[in-house]
Amino acid sequence: MELRLDRLTKQYKQKLAVDRIDLELKCGVYGLLGANGAGKTTLMRMICDIQEPTSGEILCNGQNIREMGEEYRDRLGYLPQNFGYYPEFTAYKFLLYIASLKGMGKEQAAVRSLYLLDMVGLADQKKRKIKTFSGGMKQRLGIAQAMLNEPEILILDEPTAGLDPKERVRFRNLISSFSKDKIVILSTHIVSDVEYIADEILVMKDGRLIHRGAPEVVTQEAKGLVWECKVDSKDAEHYIKRYNVGNLKNTGEQTVLRIISDTCPCEGAVETDPTLEDLYLYYFSEEENRP
Template identity: 50%
Template structure:
């Protein structure tokens, strides 16, 4: 199974939100990573076929998804960034409703719903109304509804927003298992969401793909570009004007800083093991995202 985008482009008036995107997805987890406004949601909506592109196409095994139509939807599980949900429905009622829309047999749906509620840890809350759910619980219902039809292509837009650390880990484990025989595309602006699970990472900036590579290669590409140093407050201020600074921790001895730079930034800097966070910082700048 091969899902591809060809010169996929979306303009909103003058604004180009997605700019000539060419991607290829096969089995595995793909992390679509970029800051807010990078075009992730727009790209995803075109991939799932709910937003017509201004230019370009999406194909599955060389057939246009618009041609496949219902066949494509049967293969697809989609969790939108803003889950439209029904506050007065219980979790179970909501999933039954979606199952009906997806055309599942009621008996089959019943079983599937119980399994999925268990999987996302909501069995005990299935009779509770969605209006009383926390943000994290709503996300989990969202993930469950996307899985109802056992999709071969699972697309999740910012699925971990609102999840607490424990829920995040649980969620990562669920996805790792699911990805064995399907395409999973997950968008996020949080590096750690994709760091440990995505085989391939797409960095999106201003609607353009700036890198599309394996996690491993991305880390490899950063070798020799990441440094740790302990500096004074004054030095830190100076370094900030010249280099891209990642995390800075205040210690008794001064500030422990992470610096992403092609050259050794300061005398006492030592080379550090690159992380995906460093890749992100290298391409998007430090913690000041104003100019992205």
């Protein structure tokens, strides 16, 4: 399985949401990182053939996906940021309904639905109405509906937004278990969601793909830019206002700061190895602080 994005572009009047992206994807988990407004969702929707590119094309095994039509969509599983569901449906009835929309036979739909409910840890809740589910349970049900047709390409757009840490860990483990022999694209601005499960990180900013590589490789972009230092607690606010501070820890009268800076921020600061979160802050701290 191979997806190729060839000079993919999407323009909305004066806004260039996706700007001439060239990308080749093969089986594996890809973490798409970017601040809100970076163009991630627009890119996902074009890959899912929901939106038409302004220019460029997407090829699946050498064929244009728009020409493939239903043949391409049969290979695709998609979990949008806010997937639609019927609150009064039970989890099992909902999956049967989605399976019917995907053209699955009744027997196949029943077997597959029960299997997936078990896989996502909802087998015991199959007769409960979705309106009674927690956010994490709804997201797990969302993964199940995206996997009904055993897709070769799985697209997940901000799947863990709003989940508590325990549910996010469960969700990441679930994605890992589903990722064999598939192209999985996980779009997020929550760095820890992709730090441990992604084979490759794709960094997107202002509609462009600005960096890609294995997690341990892309973090080297921030090499020499991450510092740790101890300052008097009364001076901490000065550093917070002046520098890009990733972490802060108070230890009595002193405060330990982790600072992302092109230059040494203060006397006694020690250069330290960057993490993926440091890289994210280096690229996107200004965007996240915009009103």
